Amino acid sequence: MYEWDFTAVIENSGLLWQGLLGTLAITGTALAFGLPLGLMLALSRLSPRKWLAWPAGFIIEFFRTTPPLVQLFWFFFALPILMDIQMTPYLAAAITFSIQSSAFFAEVFRAGIVSIERGQWEAARAIGMQRPQAMRRIILPQAVKRMIPAFTERSIELMKTTTLVATVSYADLLYQANELAQKTFRPIEVFTVTALIYFTVIFGLSLCVQAVERRLAVSGDSTVR
Amino acid sequence: MSQEPILTIRGLHKSFGDNHVLRGIDLDVQQGDCIAILGASGSGKSTFLRCLNFMEIPSDGAITHAGKTIGTERPGKPRVYSEDELTKVRQKVGMVFQQFNLFPHKTVLGNITEGLRIVQGKDKASSDARAREELARVGLAEKADEYPSRLSGGQKQRVAIARALALAPELMLFDEPTSALDPELVGEVLNVIRGIADEGRTMLLVTHEIGFAYHVANRVIFMADGIIQEEGPPEQVLKNPQNPLTQAFLARHKQFEF
Ligand SMILES: Nc1ncnc2c1ncn2[C@@H]1O[C@H](COP(=O)(O)OP(=O)(O)O)[C@@H](O)[C@H]1O
Ligand SMILES: [Mg+2]
Numbered sequence: 001m002y003e004w005d006f007t008a009v010i011e012n013s014g015l016l017w018q019g020l021l022g023t024l025a026i027t028g029t030a031l032a033f034g035l036p037l038g039l040m041l042a043l044s045r046l047s048p049r050k051w052l053a054w055p056a057g058f059i060i061e062f063f064r065t066t067p068p069l070v071q072l073f074w075f076f077f078a079l080p081i082l083m084d085i086q087m088t089p090y091l092a093a094a095i096t097f098s099i100q101s102s103a104f105f106a107e108v109f110r111a112g113i114v115s116i117e118r119g120q121w122e123a124a125r126a127i128g129m130q131r132p133q134a135m136r137r138i139i140l141p142q143a144v145k146r147m148i149p150a151f152t153e154r155s156i157e158l159m160k161t162t163t164l165v166a167t168v169s170y171a172d173l174l175y176q177a178n179e180l181a182q183k184t185f186r187p188i189e190v191f192t193v194t195a196l197i198y199f200t201v202i203f204g205l206s207l208c209v210q211a212v213e214r215r216l217a218v219s220g221d222s223t224v225r
Numbered sequence: 226m227s228q229e230p231i232l233t234i235r236g237l238h239k240s241f242g243d244n245h246v247l248r249g250i251d252l253d254v255q256q257g258d259c260i261a262i263l264g265a266s267g268s269g270k271s272t273f274l275r276c277l278n279f280m281e282i283p284s285d286g287a288i289t290h291a292g293k294t295i296g297t298e299r300p301g302k303p304r305v306y307s308e309d310e311l312t313k314v315r316q317k318v319g320m321v322f323q324q325f326n327l328f329p330h331k332t333v334l335g336n337i338t339e340g341l342r343i344v345q346g347k348d349k350a351s352s353d354a355r356a357r358e359e360l361a362r363v364g365l366a367e368k369a370d371e372y373p374s375r376l377s378g379g380q381k382q383r384v385a386i387a388r389a390l391a392l393a394p395e396l397m398l399f400d401e402p403t404s405a406l407d408p409e410l411v412g413e414v415l416n417v418i419r420g421i422a423d424e425g426r427t428m429l430l431v432t433h434e435i436g437f438a439y440h441v442a443n444r445v446i447f448m449a450d451g452i453i454q455e456e457g458p459p460e461q462v463l464k465n466p467q468n469p470l471t472q473a474f475l476a477r478h479k480q481f482e483f
Pocket of ligand 1 (some may be wrong): 265266271390
């Protein structure tokens with residue numbers, strides 16, 4: 001029978017907290033850049049102008065279909081050689097996950113936008129709105145509301161995928177957990193606690209999103225038309 | 226007619242791919258006209274209305290609003306239209322849809338002020354005042370702060386009418402404004418439309434309410450096969466139609482009362 005002993009983990013919990021901060025930092029950065037970038041990609045892809053739509057489509061598909069680990073290695077190892085810049089683990093991770101998540105968010109945005117009834121476009125155009133005005137004032141606000149569950153799903157996926165940054169020695173939660181496990185020879189306890197931290201953070205955040213969603217639904221405009 | 230028409234339509238064609246929907250429509254609309262458009266489903270009534278505010282771009286022909294022919298002529302090709310020009314035209318042409326198409330994320334007041342503020346650039350105070358004026362006209366002053374989802378179908382359509390009227394259009398287009406309504410709600414919407422017509426506003430109205438067309442319109446158009454088959458005062462077109470297609474259509478709508 002295995003004897004559980006969390007003393008070493010508790011004594012060194014500072015390491016795990018640092019790691020959690022690292023995970024949150026990279027997830028936050030990816031969200032902060034990925035969401036606006038994703039919106040731009042989605043709008044470009046939906047644009048009637050082919051010279052905008054096609055490159056956007058290519059970027060989206062490329063980053064959705066290549067493994068994130070390959071992207072991370074490319075930005076960490078290849079980009080510094082090509083561009084002669086100093087690459088840090090944080091920078092490589094930030095670039096990778098900002099672009100990668102923007103590709104996924106772009107598809108979420110796009111699905112939301114095309115789900116809005118044609119009649120909404122027509123009503124907006126009939127009062128003299130130009131396409132960008134209609135998009136910003138009428139279509140997007142309704143689309144974003146419908147997208148909240150998909151955004152939550154994607155963001156959770158993103159936070160889990162950021163564990164890959166440990167491979168380029170970025171001190172995220174998983175990297176710190178690994179360090180701690182080797183230091184204390186208590187891998188079972190360390191990784192159990194690590195899993196619980198991921199669970200608590202992600203589950204907690206998704207509960208918050210659900211609450212926000214309920215709040216929006218009762219603001220009176222949940223039904224179409 | 227001595228007066229210059231407010232709207233002139235010449236040789237209007239519209240095709241969707243191989244589907245040649247409008248096949249040469251000519252019409253002059255005078256200031257104050259209330260024109261009812263009748264025709265079987267699929268005869269191109271909606272397409273015709275939608276060409277008039279360029280929600281559909283005509284495949285051929287010319288449309289003249291208040292003396293100004295929209296678009297630029299090209300030899301041997303359909304006219305070209307700039308987005309700027311079309312948004313200006315659309316502000317002068319109000320449109321009311323069968324499915325209301327209110328903005329669900331905005332209050333009743335917000336639905337009406339949207340065009341005033343965003344398109345016409347008016348300030349909040351004057352937009353609100355203007356919107357409340359139109360809401361009062363359609364009898365919904367007390368609903369200003371509600372969201373559309375809390376309104377009945379008839380109330381939604383009245384808000385949609387107020388939204389179009391707020392921009393002070395020179396021409397109103399109604400595309401089967403009561404077809405999506407429960408029968409008991411049709412009357413309140415028709416009353417509002419009748420009120421607008423009585424004010425002398427110029428309007429084109431696609432409807433299946435033949436009795437209403439008879440009493441309110443000063444001209445009736447019957448469309449079939451992509452053209453205007455018959456046109457004239459309601460007395461003539463509805464009571465004494467000359468075209469066999471009009472006669473057949475009206476025979477199928479026998480139940481209407483004058
Ligand atoms: N956006 C569109 N794309 C393709 N076909 C269309 C479109 N709008 C209308 N049509 C076609 O045009 C014809 C006339 O439609 P419509 O103008 O809606 O008729 P009505 O309003 O008289 O019922 C129909 O055959 C319809 O399928
Ligand atoms: Mg129709």
